[in-house]
Amino acid sequence: MKSLPIYECFYAWQGEGVHIGKAAYFIRTFGCPVKCPWCDSAGTWHPEYVPDKIDKYVPFELAEMARNYPCEFVIITGGEPAIHELNPLTTALREVGLGSHLETSGGFEIKGEFSWITVSPKWWKMPINENIEKADEIKLIVEDESTIDRWMEKIGDYIHNKPVWLNPEWSQRSNRKVLKSISDKIKKSGNPFRAGYQFHKLYNVDLMDPNSKPPLPLGGKIENGF
Numbered sequence: 036m037k038s039l040p041i042y043e044c045f046y047a048w049q050g051e052g053v054h055i056g057k058a059a060y061f062i063r064t065f066g067c068p069v070k071c072p073w074c075d076s077a078g079t080w081h082p083e084y085v086p087d088k089i090d091k092y093v094p095f096e097l098a099e100m101a102r103n104y105p106c107e108f109v110i111i112t113g114g115e116p117a118i119h120e121l122n123p124l125t126t127a128l129r130e131v132g133l134g135s136h137l138e139t140s141g142g143f144e145i146k147g148e149f150s151w152i153t154v155s156p157k158w159w160k161m162p163i164n165e166n167i168e169k170a171d172e173i174k175l176i177v178e179d180e181s182t183i184d185r186w187m188e189k190i191g192d193y194i195h196n197k198p199v200w201l202n203p204e205w206s207q208r209s210n211r212k213v214l215k216s217i218s219d220k221i222k223k224s225g226n227p228f229r230a231g232y233q234f235h236k237l238y239n240v241d242l243m244d245p246n247s248k249p250p251l252p253l254g255g256k257i258e259n260g261f
């Protein structure tokens with residue numbers, strides 16, 4: 036069975052979106068061609084931060100690791116997990132009684148059986164419309180005051196009333212203009228917009244598991260092209 040390159044696996048809880056606060060086992064795949072300038076998982080792709088050695092696991096091994104924990108589901112994230120064939124992994128997880136949640140930019144064909152899909156679109160690789168329609172929730176990373184309107188122009192027709200989380204980009208989490216633009220949008224439009232935040236970062240819950248990797252600087256260097 037084909038193995039997957041894995042950056043890290045750890046046990047924590049979901050810090051964002053509809054399933055916030057629920058115990059989850061995280062499988063973070065290695066590799067992402069999107070290269071967002073504020074990426075908070077730069078170790079999965081950034082040339083200055085990738086580890087010397089990337090472990091590979093067959094799906095059965097990952098499922099066995101996950102089943103050691105009393106998690107409600109497994110979150111397959113990245114990097115960009117959708118660059119990989121994930122059907123064998125979601126099948127292996129299902130066989131040990133675990134549902135699979137996917138976190139993806141939506142820019143690549145989704146290959147796997149998921150009980151929940153979060154699409155967080157990125158400007159540097161526009162999402163496939165079919166993935167927006169397939170998603171259970173949308174998570175917009177709000178970088179500035181114009182972000183929400185710009186995304187709604189691009190993907191608004193495909194959302195069909197599913198929850199749209201508005202998360203401040205982490206380096207802008209105290210930017211009053213960004214926070215006001217999120218608040219204004221929710222107060223003006225109501226459903227399906229939701230104010231979001233990366234609560235797991237306030238708790239540092241990922242780091243409570245020694246199997247997680249230490250945090251790295253956000254993203255790349257725009258002037259270098261990554």
Ligand code: SF4
Nearest residue numbers: 067069070071074114
């Ligand atoms: S934030 Fe962007 S660069 Fe980082 S893993 Fe997600 S899609 Fe890739």
